[in-house]
Amino acid sequence: MIILVLDNLGGSLKKSIRNIVGKGRISEKDVKELNKEIQRALLKSDVDVRMVKALTDRIKKRALDEKPPKGASAREHIINIVYDELVNIVGKGTEIPVEEQDIMLVGLQGSGKTTTAAKLAYYFKNKGLKTGVICADTHRPGAYSQLKKLCGEVNCLFYGEQESEDAVSVVKNGLKELNKTEVRIVDTAGRHSLESDLITEMEEIEETVGADRTYLVIDASIGKGVKKQANAFNDAIGIDGVIITKLDGTAKGGGALTAVSETDTKIAFIGSGEKYEEFEEFDPDSFISRLLGMGDIQKLMHRAEERLDPEDMDMESMMKGDLTLKDVYQQLESITKLGPLKQIMSMLPTGPQKLPDDALDITKEKMEKFRIIMDSMTDEELEKPQVIGSSRVKRIARGSGTSREEVNELLKYHKMMKKLMKNMRGKRLPMNKMMKKFGR
Ligand SMILES: Nc1nc2c(ncn2[C@@H]2O[C@H](COP(=O)(O)OP(=O)(O)OP(=O)(O)O)[C@@H](O)[C@H]2O)c(=O)[nH]1
Ligand SMILES: [Mg+2]
Structure with a gap:
């Protein structure tokens, strides 16, 4: 659950922040040391060098220029500054409305769409909404049974047609079949890259679904490459948010998280494991709180x-x-x-x-x-x-x-x-x- 980025940054931050304990106004030396720790941890997590430099410059300036609020210790003051600035760089999360909606998942091959479809179903089911999943992946032979099995585990409705080769018609039938559900999630076939005929299929499915939300599912291990992908998909079909998966298995999570904040899109959810519970809304506030050891x-x-x-x-x-x-x-x-x-x-x-x-x-x-x-x-x-x-x-x-x-x-x-x-x-x-x- 606690992902690697957090481990990298969390551990060293907590340590250097603890060192500030009990001192009066924060000294330039303390800020320097803290910044060194932050830089080391973030760079290890693949966060962009320029971004790290800009962040630590701002922290230094604010820590030395701003007077601590009345009654606050130097440590509390610096925690607040670091907290604000970090929330700033990971960007805002998106609102996830708990209401009736049709969701479509797109992304490159193996990025985690099918797993995420089940995770989302579990997420909305837990919010009390009746949820169903449609398998619109008619390309990969195992897709149907994989999703069906996952839906069985999550215990949500499932629609798919094992023999069909026409994803658009499967989606049409599925929406009809699942018209009593409140949240419908459409899992699509993985794209090898953004080729034009696949874009056309994606567009057709989207039109059929009339998706309220289209999420792009991205594997965190590609690190900074997330930015390029997010922009490309956004330009092609328009996406409402990014879901970053596999944050449990990579030290590049920092790159993935910050890269999205540089795009026109926002992070909606993060996946941190293969199991359907290992999934959460991306909430920068709570993310950073955990980083700073403030708990969640x-x-x-x-x-x-x-x-x-x-x-x-x-x-x-x-x-x-x-x-x-x-x-x-x-x-x-x-x-x-x-x-x-x-x-x-x-x-x-x-x-x-x-x-x-x-x-x-x-x-x-x-x-x-x-x-x-x-x-x-x-x-x-x-x-x-x-x-x-x-x-x-x-x-x-x-x-x-x-x-x-x-x-x-x-x-x-x-x-x-x-x-x-x-x-x-x-x-x-x-x-x-x-x-x-x-x-x-
Ligand atoms: N560790 C980890 N593994 C994940 C996560 N999400 C998905 N996986 C694994 O990644 C692999 C691919 O996941 P799928 O959900 O099948 O990916 P997909 O995008 O549907 O793949 P295609 O349909 O072939 O394009 C599977 O082995 C999943 O168990 C995650 O958050 N963490
Ligand atoms: Mg799949």
Whole structure:
């Protein structure tokens, strides 16, 4: 999930930003060092040299010229500047409306269209829209069964005609067949390059679909080449947005991301794996927040909203420092629904690096055990875990059919969560800024 660009830039940025901690007004030397780190990381990710130079020049100028806002430390000030400037260079994302629509996917051979069709179907299905996918790839023999299989996994409707050679007629029939669905996604055949007869077919399909949105699917591993492709397709048929795939497998992601920002189009989604969940809306704000180690609260909130009943988990209370075991109990239930703990933690502002490694390897079985242990506790113990001494530990272990070690492990886990939530709250400036941005 955490893509390579983030790893490159994130790690070194966090380190150099940490070095600024505790100092007064930022010095020229600090800015220089930070900029060196930024340059190294971005160039490694294939971001354009001129762009990197311009970015670090702006950061330097602003860091030295602008006075930190009242009350902000040098570190908070520089984080804000870097954040603004980075959001600037990756460009704006596009609005992804959650409404009835027809979507068409185009792109070069092997760029990830078919995989993305299933990912998009899953995405809109999760938003509560009835979704169907049409296979308009009548060129590649395996295309039909590949897409059909993926749709089966995602559990969305599928339309295709295995024997047909006429993509336009398949699309016509498919739209009729799927007229009860709200989102229809058309997967087209891969283009070897932009040859004129293929452009004609693409145009014909587009006309038939009357696509509300045509997305160009591009493989991130071509790095800066993304720009040329995006412009060529845009000139040929007009595209509404770019979907960059395979950001998990390449260090060139930085090149791909920034190259699109130089074109007339915008990045709509990014794919970061072969699985249908490994896909997200491209949101520059949250992208950069993650880079700077501010965590991705917004995404976590979204995910929580998608998968949980609203009453299930209250993020606000999760972030309160006074976490009881009852909260932990509820959290454990919620968290299992949200996904692997390690992944959730990586989205939180503190990141996983501040926690002991084994603390995150809480398996489902262990969570289950924790809950059984808590069932053997009294209300008082759940509310005020500090009253639990060694004799109570013994009693609880016996009562729940577990061991003292396991009870102690739970108590340790509670302490850790409590600290984590407190830390999250303590991230003053960036957190507040983010929350404001996201209307919370
Ligand atoms: N690692 C990774 N692999 C991906 C991603 N998206 C697609 N793939 C893989 O890339 C390969 C090609 O994907 P397809 O979806 O078949 O590409 P396509 O554009 O439909 O290909 P054609 O129909 O032949 O033009 C497959 O092996 C996919 O599993 C991604 O985000 N990350
Ligand atoms: Mg395909």
